[in-house]
Amino acid sequence: MTIKEIQDEIVDEFSMFEDWMQRYEYMIELGKSLPLIDEKYKTEDNIIKGCQSKVWVHAELENDKLVFTADSDAIITKGIIAILIRAFSNQRPQEIINADTAFIDEIGLKEHLSPTRANGLVSMIKQLKLYAVAYQTQLN
Amino acid sequence: MIETVLDIQTIRKDFPILNREVNGKPLVYLDNAATSQTPQQVIDVIVDYYQNYNANIHRGVHALSQEATDKYEQARQKIQKHFNAGKGYEIIFTSGTTHGINLVANGFSSLLKKGDEILVSAMEHHSNIVPWQMLCERTGAVLKVIPMNEEGELLMDEYSKLLSERTKLVFCNHISNALGTINPIEEIIEKAHAVNAAVLIDGAQAAPHVKADMQALDVDFYTVSAHKMCGPTGVGALYGKEEWLNKLPPYQGGGEMIAEVTFEKTTYADLPHKFEAGTPNICGGIAFGAALDYMNAIGFDAIAAYEHELLEYATEQLLSIEGLRIYGTAKHKTSVISFNIGGIHPYDIGTILDKLGIAVRTGHHCAQPIMDFYKIPGTVRASFSFYNTKEEADALVSGVERARNMLL
Numbered sequence: 123m124t125i126k127e128i129q130d131e132i133v134d135e136f137s138m139f140e141d142w143m144q145r146y147e148y149m150i151e152l153g154k155s156l157p158l159i160d161e162k163y164k165t166e167d168n169i170i171k172g173c174q175s176k177v178w179v180h181a182e183l184e185n186d187k188l189v190f191t192a193d194s195d196a197i198i199t200k201g202i203i204a205i206l207i208r209a210f211s212n213q214r215p216q217e218i219i220n221a222d223t224a225f226i227d228e229i230g231l232k233e234h235l236s237p238t239r240a241n242g243l244v245s246m247i248k249q250l251k252l253y254a255v256a257y258q259t260q261l262n
Numbered sequence: 263m264i265e266t267v268l269d270i271q272t273i274r275k276d277f278p279i280l281n282r283e284v285n286g287k288p289l290v291y292l293d294n295a296a297t298s299q300t301p302q303q304v305i306d307v308i309v310d311y312y313q314n315y316n317a318n319i320h321r322g323v324h325a326l327s328q329e330a331t332d333k334y335e336q337a338r339q340k341i342q343k344h345f346n347a348g349k350g351y352e353i354i355f356t357s358g359t360t361h362g363i364n365l366v367a368n369g370f371s372s373l374l375k376k377g378d379e380i381l382v383s384a385m386e387h388h389s390n391i392v393p394w395q396m397l398c399e400r401t402g403a404v405l406k407v408i409p410m411n412e413e414g415e416l417l418m419d420e421y422s423k424l425l426s427e428r429t430k431l432v433f434c435n436h437i438s439n440a441l442g443t444i445n446p447i448e449e450i451i452e453k454a455h456a457v458n459a460a461v462l463i464d465g466a467q468a469a470p471h472v473k474a475d476m477q478a479l480d481v482d483f484y485t486v487s488a489h490k491m492c493g494p495t496g497v498g499a500l501y502g503k504e505e506w507l508n509k510l511p512p513y514q515g516g517g518e519m520i521a522e523v524t525f526e527k528t529t530y531a532d533l534p535h536k537f538e539a540g541t542p543n544i545c546g547g548i549a550f551g552a553a554l555d556y557m558n559a560i561g562f563d564a565i566a567a568y569e570h571e572l573l574e575y576a577t578e579q580l581l582s583i584e585g586l587r588i589y590g591t592a593k594h595k596t597s598v599i600s601f602n603i604g605g606i607h608p609y610d611i612g613t614i615l616d617k618l619g620i621a622v623r624t625g626h627h628c629a630q631p632i633m634d635f636y637k638i639p640g641t642v643r644a645s646f647s648f649y650n651t652k653e654e655a656d657a658l659v660s661g662v663e664r665a666r667n668m669l670l
């Protein structure tokens with residue numbers, strides 16, 4: 123599936139919920155399914171700055187596609203990064219660089235998109251895209 | 263019911279912001295230790311200033327400037343009276359607690375030498391740590407830490423042992439922002455003075471709850487922020503004993519702080535202007551005075567008594583939640599409750615509470631050494647003010663329970 127298709131699928135899933143409680147409960151569920159980062163990559167270097175909770179992300183190239191793993195010490199943050207990774211992981215770096223992130227707004231997490239918000243969703247997106255740029259340069 | 267002589271519902275009507283909704287729920291504002299809300303009486307003073315007499319002070323020949331100057335200096339007198347400072351010029355207007363601390367720390371650069379020691383408590387806000395570390399870097403003085411126990415109380419015996427003729431300065435908060443502990447500052451000051459060390463007390467968290475008496479305390483420096491006590495942000499006051507303020511060099515150069523300027527030599531103005539370079543936050547200073555009027559009209563004894571009741575009630579209710587641990591259980595504390603539940607990250611709890619319209623603070627509260635002491639990433643902190651209610655404490659407790667059920 124393309125990033126756009128996955129995003130549409132996520133938006134579809136979230137549209138079934140009537141209130142924020144259900145959305146958050148689902149997000150917490152998704153957090154539990156996050157592809158976990160190997161402990162050896164849980165280093166200071168891999169921590170995303172700008173989050174009140176700790177978030178680690180690692181990227182690896184597998185057959186021209188970028189695979190992300192991550193972790194966080196806060197479960198809601200884990201849910202957010204799980205949603206992002208589901209959309210971005212296993213895609214070509216160029217697709218990730220070009221990807222739009224408006225779907226975050228559509229699933230009712232707009233409040234997390236503010237660049238001043240301490241959870242750093244914006245920093246997470248930036249970090250995923252930075253990985254994509256780095257690997258794209260490597261591929262070229 | 264919580265017993266109080268205060269009419270809380272009438273008081274709440276003074277605070278327009280308390281009527282608003284957040285995420286579709288009535289706002290429950292429990293982040294008062296970060297900043298307090300502003301009553302209409304203070305908002306009116308701010309509006310009045312800009313509508314009627316906005317002008318630069320201390321140098322105008324015209325009527326508006328004179329009016330603004332009078333009001334600003336009246337505010338200084340109100341602050342002096344409130345804190346019972348001996349002289350009006352011992353009150354320096356600042357931009358807040360942080361500014362006051364930096365002013366003093368900077369001034370001590372020329373008074374300290376290598377090997378001198380300065381003492382800090384283990385439970386300080388970063389703004390009462392970093393300026394002193396920078397002072398140590400400049401002078402070669404050594405920073406030593408007064409330790410605390412699990413309850414969040416300073417170990418006064420250890421403090422006594424740390425004091426010596428090498429000790430030049432002691433700085434400590436009156437009340438801890440992260441734990442709520444009321445520190446025994448009378449004893450801290452007395453013991454420091456016995457070895458001729460000066461004492462700076464960070465009163466940022468104390469000023470909204472207790473009226474500190476500068477002369478009775480015999481403190482050398484005491485610094486506060488207006489925004490923690492119903493006033494606007496970006497303004498505060500530093501009390502300094504006259505003899506100390508005369509010893510310290512000016513902090514910033516500029517207009518207002520000079521007596522005479524030539525390219526060869528400048529002489530500085532007298533106190534307090536020596537430390538008040540540039541156009542100050544005139545409106546803020548005047549509004550700070552109005553905030554003190556407002557709080558004094560309610561009465562600090564009644565405020566303290568009611569907040570204590572709120573603290574006891576909320577503490578008891580929160581402790582009924584399984585796995586909840588409170589950090590900061592000192593015998594003497596104010597209405598600040600820092601807590602965690604099991605391994606749940608404080609940020610998760612704060613996010614759910616926000617969805618319920620409940621404003622708390624999460625994180626390290628600018629006091630990382632305290633979090634390191636307890637080996638936690640942070641806490642959830644609910645801090646109560648005199649305009650909070652028992653019902654809001656109940657809302658917090660049921661919100662925390664709900665968050666716990668979602669997150670565990």
Ligand SMILES: Cc1ncc(COP(=O)(O)O)c(C=O)c1O
Binds near residue numbers: 437
């Ligand atoms: C104990 C303490 N000291 C200092 C400060 C800093 O105050 P301000 O940011 O107003 O300078 C605070 C504010 O959070 C505080 O709680």
